[in-house]
Amino acid sequence: MSDALKQTVQDAFHEPACATNRAKSAADRKKGCAKPLTPGAAAGGCAFDGAKITLQPIVDVAHLVHAPLACEGNAWDNRGSASSGPMIYKTGFTTDLTELDIVMGHGEKKLYRAIREIVEKHAPPAVFVYSTCVTSMIGDDIAAVCKAATEAFGTPAIPVDVPGFAGSKNLGCKLGGEMMFRHVIGTMEPETTTDTDINIIGDYNLSGELWQIKPLLDSLGIRILGSLSADARYKQVAQMHRARLTMLICSHALLGLARKLEENYGIPFFEGSFYGISDTSQALRTMCAMLVERGAAPDLIDRCEALIAEQEAKARAALEPYRPRVQGKRVLLYTGGHKSWSVVSALQELGMEVVGTSVRKATEEDKARVIEIMGTDTHMFENMAPKEMYATLRASGADVLMSGARSQFVALKARVPWIDVNQEKHEPYAGYMGMVDLVRAIDRSLNNPMWADVRAPAPWQVARPFAGHRPRLKDRCPVSGIANDPNDFED
């Protein structure tokens, strides 16, 4: 790692706005929030993966990965962020370095030519160039190449110097945000601004979740000026510095970016979530109150309250029919973040019981909230090995598992319904209508008649009190034509 990158990583770990970080000792803080990985027992993506998660949803940008094949070849076209227009972000661009390129040191030249080929063929507003372990190790200076390419071709080439081995996925998300702050934010000015312009940071519009929220904002006259990076255009990142307010969506990783926007451009931020009814309402309230504080028309607050009342009533009415279908069912919740707990309170309202929740990545503050919601801390657990989780589920310790894709097969192979609540999920569950969709998904899965069949014993596993008469073997087998000798029969 270059010294510059090292410094960037150090800075990313030193986050004054992060409660977890503040609670640490100076020595712990220096170590950063990355836990050391255990060989043979590690799972999860790398920093490059994190940077890609954060930045790839910018839909009109060409994302170019400077690497041997695997980094992009094994990973492109794999993420569910939706676009309302441009599709170039779905195209996998890579320099696909060969052994010869690496040995002969052709990396930088190849990268420069690749940027030119993209600009000539696709004319995107910008090209994001991602460095990776190998290109970082052989010392390719992607910042210099990007600078030269930007000058030569007139299209900004943005270096995203976040190689995989810099750390975890979470760190990659952080650094991805940092790269935007350094190289993109503030480079363009919006044509018009309003006093209800906001930034949304930390949402990736998976399966179109942003659009479950956008109607609410539309009806309040709130405009999403800046986005990192749900359905974002390059301009929406470049013009972020002109928003009145930033909403940070349940993301510790991009906290630093929100703070820097506040410090450098005076844009206040708040952390909120659009998962669950109460959190959605809370987020809207906070958003409107802060906008009014910053000079928006005061009637925004009343309109917001009216909207919340109307939407909450509508959502509750839509949920009611599901109550008899999900009541009394036991949920095991296994997810990293705290974002699902607001969902938990809505499930509890419907009579479901949460029998356990992981607090793997949770802060003390988060844990307090779990206790508040669940009434006790007996159901919190730190980590559960797949084998253990399988045993719990197999022993009917829960009726449904809500988790990320990693434990999908643990549940399914234990013959237990599974609901995807992580970022790879294929259904949008945001806002009021999303909550109804989530409960509908739970109902659809829990009450599928398939479960009874798949759990039922096979015919040969059932005790047979009376085995019946075995027909005497004689004549020829009609299929094989082999003659059976009844005297040769052994049982």
Next chain:
Amino acid sequence: MARLTRPRRALSTNPLKSSAPLGAAMAYLGIEGAVPLFHGAQGCTAFAMVHMVRHFREAIPLQTTAMNEVSTILGGAEQIEEAIANLKKRADPRFIGIASTALTETRGEDVAGEVAGIMARRPDFADLKVVYASTPDFDGALEDGWAKAVTAIIDALVPDIDPMWRDADLRQVNVLPSANLTPADIEEITRLIRSFGLKPIVLPDLSGSLDGHLAEDWSGKSLGGTPLDALPAMAQSAVTFAIGESMRGAAELLGRRGHMPVQVFPALTGLTAVDGFVSALMNVAGTADAPPAIKRDRARLQDAMLDAHFQTGGLKYAIAADPDLAYALSSALAGMGARAVSCVTTSPANPIVAQIPCQTAILGDLGDLEEGARIGGATLLISHAHGRHAAAALQLPLIRAGFPINDRLGAQDICRVGYRGTRAYLFEVANAVLAHPHHAQPQDFGAAPIEQEFEHDRPQTAPH
């Protein structure tokens, strides 16, 4: 016959290739009780694992040595040892297959030496087989990684037999399938072999491990595959069959170890290709006749050829796949009168590329497929699931073949080998053509469209 070309450009658009270590991991998963281990950074493993999970829709027990910046510089021997120890504790595998990645290969580690050292000084690893294959991402494709892993397994676990004392089992046959064969393909091949009274040992055997079955318990390692005891027994087999040119090296090594003849079948798709294989089986079985079921399958394939040739004759299509698969699918279609207008492939290492029935084979990506299909006027595309973007852009049907197929279920059940598999494949191609019928218009023939004034002015409902 194809000439291999390499486009002169720096940019790869929509990669076709999957990486070599991924191929190695997949091969290792065809061994019973196995856990593949990537020697590289955590991310390399995560990407490959997600890729395989989405294709097979199974939990994939792929692990990593979790190299970080420091261990990359200082060397990863300790990481390997720690990884093996941890795996042993957590999953208790019988077999660990290590594949290197671009990261560790760029540094240039002597992993083979390190592994030998580790195994020598750790008596607690004695009941564990550890195999290492060098598979840098920047060299070759999935097919090559798979072949390298199989070669490494044979090298490590099949003994060198003294020909003087060779106790051959003349009804036992070794099969080395290449990476493109699905669990269903392997099942069809073993059915053919068994129907001649022969006993196959398949290495690696995905038909037991990644065929998609609900197990009774959670294991954390592969759910089936070639049994470890079967590996030394391979040296006693009557003959070794390699299916796919990429497996030639592995097959020859096995042949040398067991002093047995080796036969390479570049493909088992298409009537003549399967005839060749059946004829070889008849030789081994010492028979001049075939079982009734096989005869019937052949007759049904002949009939399918008659039915399908109306659609395949003159069909122009474009194909993108690893060399062995591209050859198998295109040679079968060439035998049915179809013409490949564009062929894109991944690896320059496989000599079969020269035999692909297309003017050129481009060492390229799915961008090349799209362009080649457009220029050549293809009406059908054959590639893995990522080809759907090109298919959508060109509004053409796509036959999914290869890895990954992550947008459809049942990738493991696709069978395109043997008489039965070929029959299914021909129907699949013909049906793709039938499902996209071309409705003739006057303009197609240069005629002017009908005068607007003749048209009834009320909106018409669509005809059925």
